[in-house]
Amino acid sequence: MDIQDNLTQAIRTLTHAGIKTASLDAKILLEKAIGKDRSFITAHGEYDLDAKEQVVFLDLLEKRRQRQPISQIIGKKEFWGLDFEVTKDVLTPRPETEFIIEAALSLFKRDEAINILDLGTGSGCVILSLLHEFKQAKGFACDISHSALAIAKRNAYSLDIQNAEFIHSDWCKNLDNNFFISKLGNRGNLDLIVSNPPYIPQPERLGLDAELSYEPENALFAGENGFDCYENIAIGIKDLNFKYAIFEIGINQENKIEEIFRKVNIRLIESLKDLAGITRTLIFQKL
Numbered sequence: 001m002d003i004q005d006n007l008t009q010a011i012r013t014l015t016h017a018g019i020k021t022a023s024l025d026a027k028i029l030l031e032k033a034i035g036k037d038r039s040f041i042t043a044h045g046e047y048d049l050d051a052k053e054q055v056v057f058l059d060l061l062e063k064r065r066q067r068q069p070i071s072q073i074i075g076k077k078e079f080w081g082l083d084f085e086v087t088k089d090v091l092t093p094r095p096e097t098e099f100i101i102e103a104a105l106s107l108f109k110r111d112e113a114i115n116i117l118d119l120g121t122g123s124g125c126v127i128l129s130l131l132h133e134f135k136q137a138k139g140f141a142c143d144i145s146h147s148a149l150a151i152a153k154r155n156a157y158s159l160d161i162q163n164a165e166f167i168h169s170d171w172c173k174n175l176d177n178n179f180f181i182s183k184l185g186n187r188g189n190l191d192l193i194v195s196n197p198p199y200i201p202q203p204e205r206l207g208l209d210a211e212l213s214y215e216p217e218n219a220l221f222a223g224e225n226g227f228d229c230y231e232n233i234a235i236g237i238k239d240l241n242f243k244y245a246i247f248e249i250g251i252n253q254e255n256k257i258e259e260i261f262r263k264v265n266i267r268l269i270e271s272l273k274d275l276a277g278i279t280r281t282l283i284f285q286k287l
């Protein structure tokens, strides 16, 4: 069957499965199956897939029909203009998380030698994008998941980012002041802490998109009300020396999260809205 007929059938199959991005997804899967780029697919509708390509395409299509995220099927996702390897062990980087990078760029100049800590690094998309921007910076990235840390390290390697250190830690349990003094000298001063922690309340799990069931549980859910991780992070960072902290938050979580950090003398200085007008990113300063 040729490209055009494959695309027509695939779009029908994916639309029937309730996938809103059926046309785009079908093209991405076809690119992967035949190892050609978008311009080839657009220009060569009459190209006949050989038997092997056809089997591969139908296999990829079936995975997507079962609502596996496209990023996991093709094994990568673009974030901040960089390609990140993605597997079932890490959250797929989301466009709204790019606001953390924008916020950091509003606080520091690109050539500053800042020290950055990323809590819950997952694929490493946040810390590695920051280190890509702040070439003189030093990054520390922690996660509770060993498999996520392995992916983050691979992403650092393929992006040729060498100034990142990866640490296995349950939030700040292995990251106290003595750790940073041993790494950075002086008072162990950090300039910036960033985190996109899990923030979905457990009771909301039933109403979520089917794709989320393929992502790691501990990257998504945070107790009954979604605030457990912020509470733990607030306790963990309150005794660290740092200037600013930037967090991604869930819908309508701003007031409660502001209160959680205010209680430990970390003050909200700015809230950023995403393109849909939802407050997604909070910038805090340590008092």
Ligand SMILES: C[S@@+](CC[C@H](N)C(=O)[O-])C[C@H]1O[C@@H](n2cnc3c(N)ncnc32)[C@H](O)[C@@H]1O
Residues within 6 Å of the ligand: 090, 091, 092, 093, 094, 097, 119, 120, 121, 122, 123, 124, 125, 126, 142, 143, 144, 145, 148, 169, 170, 171, 196, 197, 198, 199, 218, 219, 220
């Ligand atoms: C929402 S994901 C964010 C991943 C990545 N930073 C991003 O923005 O795409 C949250 C991450 O926090 C990690 N995590 C969950 N609980 C943790 C804990 N107690 N300590 C450290 N990391 C944790 C998860 O493994 C996951 O990688």
